[in-house]
Amino acid sequence: MSINIVYEDNSIIVIEKPAGTATQSANVRQSDCVSFIKDHIRKMDPHMSKEPYVGIIHRLDQPVAGLLVFAKTKKAAASLSSQVQSDIMNKHYLAMVEGIIDVPEDTELVDLMYKDPQTSKAVIADEKSEAAKLQEARLIYHTDRIIESQNRTILSIRLVTGRFHQIRAQLSHIGHPIVGDQKYGAHSIYPHGIALVADRLEFLHPDTGEKVEKIVDFSFSL
Numbered sequence: 001m002s003i004n005i006v007y008e009d010n011s012i013i014v015i016e017k018p019a020g021t022a023t024q025s026a027n028v029r030q031s032d033c034v035s036f037i038k039d040h041i042r043k044m045d046p047h048m049s050k051e052p053y054v055g056i057i058h059r060l061d062q063p064v065a066g067l068l069v070f071a072k073t074k075k076a077a078a079s080l081s082s083q084v085q086s087d088i089m090n091k092h093y094l095a096m097v098e099g100i101i102d103v104p105e106d107t108e109l110v111d112l113m114y115k116d117p118q119t120s121k122a123v124i125a126d127e128k129s130e131a132a133k134l135q136e137a138r139l140i141y142h143t144d145r146i147i148e149s150q151n152r153t154i155l156s157i158r159l160v161t162g163r164f165h166q167i168r169a170q171l172s173h174i175g176h177p178i179v180g181d182q183k184y185g186a187h188s189i190y191p192h193g194i195a196l197v198a199d200r201l202e203f204l205h206p207d208t209g210e211k212v213e214k215i216v217d218f219s220f221s222l
Contacts, residue, residue, distance in 0.1 A: 003036050006214050011076040011207050012069055013037055014214050019065040019193030024056060037070055057081055058091065058162060063181075066093070066198025067214055071206070079206035084162065090202035093157040093167060094144065096195035096220045097176040098186060101153045103143045111173065113137045115164045121183065122169035137163045137170060147222065152179060154220065167196060179220075191221050 004016040017023065017033055025032040034054050041052040054070050055077030071077035083089040111124045112134045125134055138160035145154040153176070157167060165184070171177060172184035180190025197220075202213045 011073050014069045016216050017068050019063055022062045023059040063193030064196045067201040076206040083203050091159045092200035094197050094199050095155045096179045097153050097171055099176045106140050106142050109139050109170050111137045122165035124173040137161050137166045195220050
């Protein structure tokens with residue numbers, strides 16, 4: 001498993017998760033990001049006697065690549081989690097979708113959704129739906145690049161809420177599933193998971209309050 005550590009100090013660690021790796025897995029035989037970080041902390045301090053603390057702040061679906069921040073202390077975890085709830089943490093994505101979307105200006109996409117336990121999929125519903133636990137899902141997107149020769153579009157996305165499979169379900173609902181995301185209706189295949197990456201992450205450092213911005217340089221396989 002190749003996980004790149006983008007930034008680390010005594011309170012936080014930012015990594016670049018590869019597509020196909022779980023953020024956290026209940027299967028002890030399956031490699032995941034949390035296990036990787038704990039092993040890394042142990043190697044940095046071989047005399048550590050207790051289990052390293054790793055606080056999960058947000059997650060990425062297993063087929064999605066990109067940036068994740070984890071807390072190394074409970075204090076940092078509380079601060080970062082509060083930033084997620086208050087929309088202070090900015091999570092930016094790039095998605096390559098099927099079809100052409102020509103939306104040059106920021107456009108908000110708002111839906112009501114729920115998780116179907118039978119299919120483990122996010123379902124877009126309407127206000128009259130009788131489904132329990134409907135949640136509002138909001139994201140802001142605009143067209144980054146149109147690839148006319150392949151009938152595809154690369155979208156720039158800022159996630160406002162962090163619902164289960166949110167980006168995947170919302171883009172599929174407007175008729176533009178993410179390339180390779182056959183779970184949500186894509187007809188195409190993508191060689192590395194699905195064509196969705198968390199390419200930029202912005203938050204306030206839990207100790208200093210200073211802005212932290214991390215970016216990964218990413219190009220989709222065309």
